[in-house]
Amino acid sequence: MEEIIRILVVEDDEVDRMAVGRALKKAGIPVEMSAAIDCTSAIATLKQQNFDCVLLDYRLPDGDGLTLVQEIRNAGIKIPLVVLTGQGDEQIAVDLMKSGASDYLPKSKVSPQTLSRSLSNAVRIYRAEREAALATQRLRESEERYRLVLEGSNDGIWDWDLDTKEIYCNDRIYEMIGLPATGANLTYPLFLKRLHPSDRPRIRRAVVAHLQESAKLEVEFRLLHTSGEYRYCIARGKAQRGTQGQPFRVSGVISDITQRKRAEESLRFLAEASTLLSASLDYQTTLENLAKLAVPRLADWCAIDVVELDLSYRRLAAAHINPEQEELIWELQRRYPAQGNENYGYSKVLRTGNSDASFEVSEDLLTSMAIDHLHLSLLRKLKIKSYICVPLRVGSETLGSILFVSSESGRRYTKTDLELAEDLARRAALATENARLYREAQEAEARLEVQNKMLAQRNLQLLEAARLKSQFLATMSHELRTPMNSILGFSQMLLRQRHNPLKPQQIDMIERILNNGKHLLALINDILDLSKIDAGRMELKLEDLNLAKLVIATTNELRSLADEKNLALHVQADLHNPNAINDGVRLRQILVNLLSNAIKFTEIGSVHVEMRETSPEQLELTVKDTGIGIAPDNLEHIFEEFRQVDQTLAKKYSGTGLGLAITKSLVQLMQGSITVESQLNQGSTFRIQLPRQVEASVSNLNPKLNHRTQLGASTLDSSSLPQALKDSKTPKLLY
Incomplete structure (x- = not known):
């Protein structure tokens, strides 16, 4: 189907308009006609609608064809204009053509053939010019885009003529070299001279391989700047070849990759x-x-x-x-x-x-x-x-x-080099500081090693002193107990003899000797026990025993002491299973120590003793009093040897200060534990946790001795020195 041509006929005579329509129809041209009767309506119609061609009469009610042609062109309307006139004046024709008319046709020569030919030529030429203009515009836009791309990429463009050896370069390449773009004439030999000497052979080989073998041309190199600095670049190119495959030019781009490199x-x-x-x-x-x-x-x-x-x-x-x-x-x-x-x-x-x-x-x-x-x-x-x-x-x-x-x-x-140098300096400073700290640490370690040796030697001396002390105490205790037993025995004999009755004053003096002797014997026994514990020679003699009977009997033995102070003494030992395996003598000693202390430090109130089962295999012994209590700061020292938490009490209450220390050691020997809860003036509560059956294999272990042995065998660090000195058994008063 032929394309329909849209035509605007500008003619005030309807008969002439119809004649034009008949001629076009006879010519077989598919058209779509619109009409305008004067210049004004023609301009308005052209501004509102698109047409392929305008047929206009030279004579119009509001002007002539020349004026209309000029107005159309001045309005920027580009469209073929064919002028029909009843006059055959050549000057008019020339003026019309100069003003922008596409053709001039006298009405006397209008026929289907002439009208068809004039109209077709005008439309064809117009369309060709329009396509050429569009192509030119697209070319300009393409060139502009290409220019913007090149400027944005910051690349240099080069075109090397292999015949003349000359290289065309854009301004960017001259910037890379540091040369002015005007007056410069770059050739291949000059380009090679600008290359770093170590790069030239490689570049020559790459170019030859591309020209002779069609190898890919993409090479990195260093290009000398006029400042004396080498810039890192990468070049890509491709040769253009003749019909026989011979290269005649090479074109490509160069990118400055100095920053990346x-x-x-x-x-x-x-x-x-x-x-x-x-x-x-x-x-x-x-x-x-x-x-x-x-x-x-x-x-x-x-x-x-x-x-x-x-x-x-x-x-x-x-x-x-x-x-x-x-x-x-x-x-x-x-x-x-x-x-x-x-x-x-x-x-x-x-x-x-x-x-x-x-x-x-x-x-x-x-x-x-x-x-x-x-x-x-x-x-x-x-x-x-x-x-x-x-x-x-x-x-x-x-x-x-x-x-x-x-x-x-x-x-x-540059600033980039400064940042690199500062980064390097930071790393070097840390390495220097680490080396200095390492050297100081080595020196400190050497000093510490000397101190460790001194401490180890001192520790051995302390251990030896402790051993000698324990040995001395054990020996002296035996030596003191022998004459003390004689003193006690003779005192009892004097009190029991009936042949020569003693005077009251004599009886009082002998009873004082007996009581003080018993007190001194108890002290000797405590010291002997303590020396055995320290030396690791304390042994438990395990036996089957009835705990309920032992607790009740021991409590009743001390009831007279409570009665003397008008204290209520309560004992409770309701055990589901009273049987246990332990050392009865040492268990009684523990209870006596706790109970005698409770009575001693309680003036008003009561003392409670309770033995109960916390589980089938665990027992708990509790001694609770309403006495003077213990200050919170002294609780942690209450079980230390030779430590009395309040010196004022030493003057008021007699005692060796060894009872609780011995008690704790015996409890630990029985694989148990002891704790205390107390507040000043509100009494104290001692709780002992014991197994129902003490194992014979571990009944003779001494945790205190093991600690000292490990201390003497190990090397101290600086943080362990105070504890080591603390562990030296320097005599202190104990509560």
């Missing part, structure tokens, strides 16, 4: 530096190796200075890319050591703790740094172009500084 190199450098810094705890060797690592990776020469204990500065390490120049670094420091008030370099860094850098060292700056002509001469010999000096800081303390200098390479440091 330096970032990668920085990461590798920091990784190597971290490995080096952690490889040794000798900080001087570590920093010397660090200076060597920094050259030439980060600097042409490097110097490391540290702060001494007297706050003076000392150069610890130096390295130079040229070993012959390294002596200059040391000479500079020897001749002109930092005074601490300089406003540049490591002196400023060590004084302030902040980094100092000059990315471009001018002659004026060198002159301002120099103290005299010799100093300036040495600085010039070192060819300082750029420098960075960073502190070795740990917390708020500055341990030293690292100076990085660019000289022969011509490198100009």
